[in-house]
Amino acid sequence: MNDTRPVGAGAPLRVDIAEKTFRSAQGVSVTALKNLSFEVRQGEFACLLGPSGCGKTTTLRILLGLDRQFSGSFQLPEGGSNRIAAVFQEPTLLPWRTVEQNVRLALPKGLRAKNLDGLFDTLGLAGMRSLYPAELSLGLARRAALARAFATEPAMLFLDEPFVSLDERTAERLRHMLVTVWSARPTTALMVTHNLTEALMLSDRIIVLAPRPAHVLGIFDVRLPRQQRSPEATSDLLRSFHQQFPGVT
Numbered sequence: 001m002n003d004t005r006p007v008g009a010g011a012p013l014r015v016d017i018a019e020k021t022f023r024s025a026q027g028v029s030v031t032a033l034k035n036l037s038f039e040v041r042q043g044e045f046a047c048l049l050g051p052s053g054c055g056k057t058t059t060l061r062i063l064l065g066l067d068r069q070f071s072g073s074f075q076l077p078e079g080g081s082n083r084i085a086a087v088f089q090e091p092t093l094l095p096w097r098t099v100e101q102n103v104r105l106a107l108p109k110g111l112r113a114k115n116l117d118g119l120f121d122t123l124g125l126a127g128m129r130s131l132y133p134a135e136l137s138l139g140l141a142r143r144a145a146l147a148r149a150f151a152t153e154p155a156m157l158f159l160d161e162p163f164v165s166l167d168e169r170t171a172e173r174l175r176h177m178l179v180t181v182w183s184a185r186p187t188t189a190l191m192v193t194h195n196l197t198e199a200l201m202l203s204d205r206i207i208v209l210a211p212r213p214a215h216v217l218g219i220f221d222v223r224l225p226r227q228q229r230s231p232e233a234t235s236d237l238l239r240s241f242h243q244q245f246p247g248v249t
């Protein structure tokens with residue numbers, strides 16, 4: 001069974017995946033997800049945190065409708081635009097279009113002419129709008145991918161490790177930009193990461209996954225407002241996290 005009905009405005013993202021197993025032509029099976037259930041409330045930023053290979057990307061692919069071979073169900077939040085946006089590790093920009101064209105092409109017709117000055121400013125892209133993807137560093141390309149996702153004013157935003165393979169200074173800068181752009185319009189968001197400090201900086205709650213097959217070990221609520229998450233406060237959060245989840249790094 002596989003049910004992807006959207007639900008009423010204000011409803012959370014509800015995930016209830018009974019099982020996802022990959023079967024190779026040679027008959028080898030890998031069960032990636034087993035009894036994976038969680039919710040993300042409307043307007044909440046949640047991180048899916050789990051060890052490498054536990055099934056995080058598999059979960060996102062199912063929620064994005066890219067993989068329908070699973071048992072269970074999920075419900076996407078509906079409301080406002082009712083749109084879904086995704087940011088992947090690969091920025092996936094069209095190479096023959098400028099940054100601005102890449103962003104505008106993602107917009108529904110009625111929004112194509114919208115003023116994007118604020119968004120480009122917040123993401124430090126004001127001077128890069130007419131550049132082509134080949135002229136961008138990886139960090140700039142990732143910012144363009146974030147701009148494209150937020151420009152669509154989605155009801156649900158999925159992010160799959162959007163800051164991996166960046167040097168730490170660049171990644172930190174991008175995390176701050178993400179917080180600023182997200183805070184201007186808090187969007188229900190689910191981000192996959194295996195970086196605990198990143199999850200503590202960005203999220204309202206962290207959904208902690210067990211090693212494969214992924215299921216929820218527990219939830220860590222980050223109750224501190226984002227602007228108060230100084231390095232010292234983050235160290236305290238890390239300590240509380242480790243008390244609640246000993247052995248999870």
Ligand SMILES: Nc1ncnc2c1ncn2[C@@H]1O[C@H](COP(=O)(O)OP(=O)(O)OP(=O)(O)O)[C@@H](O)[C@H]1O
Nearest residue numbers: 022030032051052053054055056057058059194212
């Ligand atoms: N198409 C596929 N065919 C067979 N096995 C797969 C396929 N895709 C993923 N897997 C397996 O499913 C498991 C979960 O993979 P997944 O990519 O979801 O993990 P992940 O938590 O996102 O890992 P990482 O943090 O390293 O990106 C892994 O054991 C992986 O090898």
